[in-house]
């Protein structure tokens with residue numbers, strides 16, 4: 228799914244909701260996943276002028292979950308450790324997006340190369356564990 | 357341009373958010389509310405978010421802005437009806453709605469506002485000292 232402007236955020240969140248509902252994820256877990264997704268899509272728009280997001284339903288060890296991969300070709304993140312800290316922001320913001328999203332989902336992976344872009348992959352299992 | 361209606365009820369402003377807001381709408385609401393508070397001299401702002409299923413850091417910041425700007429103009433802000441799943445998620449996200457009071461529903465929110473600005477809504481049940489849900 229292509230994300231180019233702020234108006235793409237709500238439709239994207241609705242897509243995530245569809246996926247989570249399809250596998251029978253509980254409301255609290257859906258809310259956590261969608262909120263994390265919302266933070267990541269905002270970062271993508273704010274720092275990389277958009278990008279694309281892959282939505283998948285995955286299975287592992289008899290577990291079902293939703294995996295979202297956020298891929299952008301923005302400036303990348305030089306110091307990932309710093310970016311993952313609560314309160315760190317280059318955008319004069321709260322700096323909660325990345326660390327908060329990580330807390331909300333079961334699996335979180337961030338890869339970034341300065342000058343090339345950033346890829347964030349999050350997975351949330353149906354039962355939230 | 358899309359706008360969320362703001363109702364004036366006595367000295368309070370009441371807003372019911374019916375849909376998940378996209379950013380432009382949320383920013384318009386912030387502006388409109390602050391203008392209304394200054395124009396009407398309202399003493400309280402009540403925002404019903406019971407139909408809102410996602411509050412992310414952006415939306416949280418807007419609610420915080422509304423509260424702090426209103427406070428400068430001598431009005432308190434109460435957010436009512438937050439869904440439990442939303443409340444749980446906000447805690448984990450790490451977002452504290454600074455300066456924003458919360459209450460279970462509109463009625464409790466009104467009570468809380470009256471309490472905050474020192475007016476008594478129902479003098480007859482004054483002794484009962486109605487409990488309010490101030491999770492601030």
Ligand SMILES: Nc1ncnc2c1ncn2[C@@H]1O[C@H](COP(=O)(O)OP(=O)(O)OP(=O)(O)O)[C@@H](O)[C@H]1O
Pocket residue numbers: 266270271274275299301302303304310311315316317318319320321322323324325326345413414
């Ligand atoms: N996709 C991205 N591309 C480039 N830099 C990014 C990206 N996502 C995050 N960053 C960098 O990481 C920092 C931390 O991001 P985070 O989402 O935690 O905070 P924020 O966006 O600044 O604030 P908040 O999300 O609370 O509004 C950002 O300020 C930005 O410098």
Ligand SMILES: [Mg+2]
Pocket residue numbers: 266269270323324325
């Ligand atoms: Mg962010």
